[in-house]
Amino acid sequence: MYPEDLVMPMKAELTQNGFTDLSTVEAVEEFLQKKGTTLIVVNSVCGCAAGGARPGVVHSLTGDKKPDNLGTVFAGFDIDATNTARAAMMPFPPSSPSVALFKDGELVHMLERHHIEGHSPQMISENLQQAYNEYC
Template identity: 65%
Template sequence: MYPEEMVKPMREELSVVGFQELYTAEDVEQALAKEGTTLVVVNSVCGCAARNARPGARMSLDNAKTPTQLVTVFAGVDKDAVSKAREHMFPFPPSSPSMALFKNGELVHMLERHHIEGRPAEMIAENLKDAYNEFC
């Protein structure tokens, strides 16, 4: 587990643009039970989260259509919340960072680490925008 003071600035990169931080399995269940679309970002301390995932998630919000709610869990910190989010991402294997778009609680779009790592944030943002335009 990473110390909270270390991950605080990494959390804030998403929370300052409207992502709600989920800390427990119950938080995840409540978020995914809501009607509409929900983007779940599994945040991470790794370099591809810093370079690609978080900036891509932020850039994706510059779109006419966006998810109803934005939430995030932090791998290596929010163990129960991450486990519960990953249950909902089945059949995709656990990876972090990752991003999942849900519509009315059903998984409709998934970006795994291998879709994020080594790709520019702009490409990740475009991928998410395409999903928003289709499902939001």
Template identity: 65%
Template sequence: MYPEQLVAPMKAELANAGFTELTTPEAVEAFMKKPGTSMIVINSVCGCAAGTARPGVRKSLEHSKLPAHLGTVFAGVDKEAVNKAREYTLPYPPSSPAIAVFKDGNLVHFVERHHIEGRSADMIATHLKMVYDEL
């Protein structure tokens, strides 16, 4: 587990962009019951989360069509919440950072860590905007 003071700025990047912090399994379950489209970002302390995932996700929100609900869990901090979120991303293996897009609680798109590493924030944003257009 990472100290809260270490991850607070990393959490704030998404919270300040309109993401709901899901810190318990119950919060994840309630979030997933919301009708319509939603996205959960599995946040992380790693360099690819800081350098491309979070900036790319934030940049993707500069689009005309977006998921109705935005949530985030933090790997290495909110262990039970992350485990619950990962139940919704099966059959994909655990991955962080990662970005999951849902429609009525069903997974419709998943961006794994290996799709984030080595890509720019702009590439991630462009990819997510294309996903949003398909929702």
């Protein structure tokens, strides 16, 4: 498990931009039951989370359409919560970072690490905005 002083600033990049910190199994389960569209980010300490995922996800929210609910878990820190979120993302294998869009509890769009790693924040943002335009 990663130390709290390392993780908290990385969590803050999302929570300061409207994301709910989902640190327990119960919080994730309750969050996934929300009506409408729900975006869950599996955050991570890796470079592609810092250089692509977090800035890309935050930028994706600048368009006209955006998810109703924003949540995040942190891989390697919120272990049980992350496992619960990943179970809802099946059949996709565990991946961090990753981003999942749900509509009324059903997974409708997924960005795995290989969609994030090596891609610019702008490309990640555009991918998500296309999904928002379709599902939100």
